[in-house]
Amino acid sequence: MIAGGTERGLSSVQFGESREELLANLRREYPQAILEPVEKPYPKQLHEWTESLCRYLEGALPVLDVPVDVPATPFQMRVWKHLQSIPYGEVRTYAEIAAALGSAARAVGHACAANRVAVVIPCHRVVRGDGGLGGYRWGLDRKRALIDRERAASGQAQVLV
């Protein structure tokens, strides 16, 4: 994984197969940004955010509360905010989200697809109403892995129909 951010929050958290691939992706998304590989003089906040992220993934941190700094339409903001209210280890359907927002399921899917901040905005916790996984920007295997891992870490029974 790679994490990038500004002084205001994380702006990009992505999955990839290699360091090169990840860096290339980041460069493509922010062609004008000055990318500094932060090996040593870690900006304090960025360090805290990524720390939280890691511990959260391990299930050691119940709620992830890090700021994000991503350009978004008002609608996307509402969807993402709602996604962040899904507890660790649980999943919702696109329809549920849509109902809560008074919108349509498909629009929700579109908003999720636009999310660039993996895990922080848990678009992997949204599945289809018919039991299917739906899609995932970084690959369905990754989505499945995240959900399984979270479910296991949260100690819930794995009742999967």
Add this chain to the structure above:
DNA sequence: CTTCCAGCCTTTT
């Protein structure tokens, strides 16, 4: 099981 279309937001023309 396989269309079909309503639905809402974004992106492209």
Add this chain to the structure above:
DNA sequence: AAAAGGCTGGAAG
């Protein structure tokens, strides 16, 4: 301004 299409869903064939 108009049209297409997406990480859907529910109804119809």
